[in-house]
Amino acid sequence: MTGPTSSQFAQPRIDARALLGLYDPADTTDWAPIRAAQIASGSHMALFMLAANVVGAALVTLAFGRLMPLWQLGAWAALVAVVATTIAVRRLSNRNRTDATATLADVRGTFVDGLALGGVWAIAPLYFGLSGDGGALLGLVAVVVVLMAAAAISMAALPLATLLFLFILGGSTAGIFAWLDLEGVAANLALFTGLLMIGCFARGRALVVIRAGELALAERDETVSLLLRETEQETNADWLWEIDAQRRVVRASPRFARSIGVDPASINGMGFLEILAGPTWQNGNFAQGLRDLAEKLKAREAFRDLLLPVYVDGEERWWEMSASPRIVEDRGFVGFRGVGSDVTEQRASADKISRMARFDTLTGLPNRLLIHESLARAMAEADKWGSRCGFMMIDLDRFKAVNDTLGHPVGDRLLGRVSDRLKSLMTENEMIGRLGGDEFAVVVRDASDRQAMERMARTIIATLSAPYDVDAHTLYIGASVGLAIGPRDGRTPEMLIRSADLALYRSKDAGGGSFHAYEPQLHLVAEERRVLEIALRNALEKDELTLNYQPVVDAGTGRLTGFEALLRWTHPEFGPISPAKFVPLAEEARLIAPIGEWVLRTACDEAAKWDGSIRVAVNVSPEQLHNPAFVSVVTQALANSGLSPDRLELEVTESVFMREGTGAIRVLESLLDLGIRLSLDDFGTGYSSLGYLSRTRFSSIKIDRSFVQGASKGEKEAIAIIRAVVALAQSLGMATTAEGVETEDEHAMIQGLGCTKVQGYYFGRPLPVGEARSLAIDPRASARAA
CATH class of the missing domain: 3.30.70.270 (Reverse transcriptase/Diguanylate cyclase domain)
Structure with a gap:
């Protein structure tokens, strides 16, 4: 393809300052990968140069060993080894970082390498050379010449560092021989150094030219591959096309003619847009893709992957077009040349994928x-x-x-x-x-x-x-x-x-x-729930949760038999928060397990301090019972507190049985095997299936306070339900606990209906831990005193 795009494949002009890393030219050449090649070449020879420096320092030490103090020679040799090792490590560490591209600073930074290495090597001729005899000086010259030649050959890709090294080492060696009145040797060394520096620069430039050519070839191959789609298509669906400045087809490929359903011999000279428009050319009802193509051709702009529908033998097909304008030096714009492909199947697959995604x-x-x-x-x-x-x-x-x-x-x-x-x-x-x-x-x-x-x-x-x-x-x-x-x-x-x-x-x-x-207020409610949830997540850590204990007494004697542990939350900013608000929130936010575990451990620790006849009842969430590890939690709470298992009563609701196959019944059976007592809470308010009572060995049934209040008002249904529950419990050997007893009349009524235990404000409100502990000290006292 001729025109302006062909210039990108021309051999770049190598600026000497750019080669040395002193200047970033503003031409079309991409120097970043070239500099990466320079750095990579230096990295590849880093170990070679390290070995050359170490061996050279050792040879100089041997040559001057009888003339100079060994500690001076050893210190210098060590300094050479340290500097050479540092340079080698730095170059090897930059290998992966600058694998694809490198900056101007990366190449310019090698200046320090050449300066440091040349400086430590200049010590040998400038200091040791003054004390050397003929044999030592000859050995020094041999080492210097070999080392300089090795550097010029192997490190030419980094000319800035190498030229500095050659100039410092060669100049100092030639200078000391001139000082010793050995002008011939000095002149030869200076000439040798100059030739090496010229050769090093020429070799470095050649390496850059070669790398630039490789990059240009790779770019050209990539462009051609993209145009022909050699790796993307397994069929012969791609074809080249070319039009002149009047948008007429010239030199049409046979594949293009066959794709459009036109005789290859007659397609040349036909209007390109007319061919693509097909039957829509007459009525002017063009597809948007064809309009976009016409605009690109009119503006003489390059375009890529332009999608448009065409009609071949009455069937709609989808083509993808790419092209660039053709510019000839003496003629200017002469048309377009591009590539097209039939992507109907790919579009159908994309549509199918889009449907599957939606x-x-x-x-x-x-x-x-x-x-x-x-x-x-x-x-x-x-x-x-x-x-x-x-x-x-x-x-x-x-x-x-x-x-x-x-x-x-x-x-x-x-x-x-x-x-x-x-x-x-x-x-x-x-x-x-x-x-x-x-x-x-x-x-x-x-x-x-x-x-x-x-x-x-x-x-x-x-x-x-x-x-x-x-x-x-x-x-x-x-x-x-x-x-x-x-x-x-x-x-x-x-x-x-x-x-x-x-x-x-x-x-x-x-x-x-x-x-x-x-x-609108729903947002306020949601925001309140969000704030409460955040606060609840930190409530345990901040010791904001406490337990109150409500007395449970014998219905006949009024004697204290136990306490029910009730969770309370007092927030420092919001104050006391109702359990009816935060407990459902804890269940929804999956916080009920850690909070429930804390309640269980705290209640067991407190109950262990009471009289041995007083029990503690703890409410358990269905989420806790659906976790098999809950058995271990209860076992550890009992073991750590020393509380006897028969003094712990776990209260569960009917909802625990609503999820089949979760293992909740197996967990309950394992708890019963420990000797723990179970109580069915809120019986009568849900499904109240007798099957629940037959599946698990409950020790008591709790009658909800709504039935107690209804019975106190004379509601026959409530009274009948309480009698039925009491009769059922007696037949199964279970106790019954009536909740919400607030007056003496309600107590007398519940006692007359046969309930064995009573709980409510008439016998005691939920008590702080200190008051509950005081009451539990004397179990013979009536809870009514509270």
Whole structure:
């Protein structure tokens, strides 16, 4: 290819200052890899020169050993070895750092090497030479000549350092012989030094020229390889093309003619753009790629990898074009020459990959990436026309229970049924997609009618809540929805998604099966949760957590039987924080395990100080029981505190049995084998399945305070439930503990219904550790005194 681009392959003009590393020329030559070659050459010969210096110093020491004090010769030889070793180590360490490129400072820095090595070697002729006889001087000359010749041959790639070394050593040696009135020897040494310096510079320049030529050839080969795509194509899909200044085809390659479906004999002279436009040439409905090509040709600009559609035998194909303008010295611009290739298959593969990257493989719905892109487009359109768009987040209720009980394959098929139902609800105004897991999203392009969005949310909940038949199972799930309106609830896709997520979180907190629209205060609630979570993560380290102990007494005698350990958190800035607020936060943030372990150890340590008949009850989270290591935690807490296992009672709720296959029952059995007592807390408020009682050997059942309060008001249902629980417990040999007893009448009622133990403000509020310890000292005293 002729023209301006060919100049880049011309042999560079080597500036002497640039060769020495004293100047950075502003020409087209890239000196960085050339300097790297200079440094690399010096690194390769570093060990050779180190050996030459050490051997040379040893020979000089032998030659002057009978004439000079050995300590002086040894000190000098050691100095030569240290300087030569330092230079060798530095050059070897720079080998990898300057492997591809090197700076002007890297080459210029070798000045110090030549100066230092020449300086220490100049000591030999200038100092030792004055005391030498004929034999010693002859040996010195021989070493100097050989060392200088070795340096000039092996280190010519770094001419600055080598020339300094030659000049200092050769000049000092010639000077001392002239001082000794040996003018002939001095003249010969000076001449030899000069010739070596000239030869060294010429050799250094030749090495640079060779390296510059290699770089130019490599660049040319790379350019040709890129044009012909020799390594990328296994087919004959590439072809060269050339047009003149009037954009007519000249010297068309047969492959180009065959690619466009034209006779090679008749294609020369045809309009290039007309050939590429095909049937669109007549109606002027050109593709954008062809318009871009026309602009490049008109501006006489080089271009690369320009993609445009062409029609060959009525079939749309995709071509990729690259070209450069042709400039001839005496004629100026004469046209373009370039390369083209058919990339239809590659484009089809790219489209397939793009689809795979934007669609969910399980449901076939748009995935998170495409949802985000669609929302961004909807928000841009809303901003352009002053309208509104909407975003809904959908989370399936009770879906996790399906996965846990029936397995993930059934869960995956259920997600497919859910996606089918959601797709049936969509119109052209909405797009449904899957965010991941059991979360879906809806992008509403026009959300000007808020009531329509709310109706859609209700419809989605009702549709997804209908039963599903999957693999002979009838499954019931539900849905919670959070919706946000843009740009009111967020001016970017990220902000709008965040707002919908906060609304969804509120729906889940409300129990699911409902929808909520975003409200500004939701951000305040989320921020409060975030701040509390950060503070809770440091609460243990800062000793902000404490335990209070609420008395548990015998219902008949009022005698103290134990305490329930209750966790309290007092923040130095926020003050006391309700357990109803921070305990769920601890479970969600996966902090309940370390906090629960601290509660267990602290309660055991304190109970070990009480009377031997007083028990301590500790609430245990389901997350703790689903961890097999919890058995070791309890064992260590008992061993460290010295508390008897039968004095520790762990309180669990029914939710621990909701996750099948997690090993919670095995953990409970292992705890029972230690002699620990188990209590089922809040029985009657959840599913209250009798199967739970048959799976595990509970020692007591706790009746929730809501039933106690209801019974005190005369509610028949509450009274009936308490009687049923008491009868059930008696038949299974379990005790019953009524919570929330606050008055004497409630105590009398609970006692009459048959409860064996009572807990509530009537017998004692939750006590600080000191008051609880005082009460536990005399177990015969009634807790009512507290």
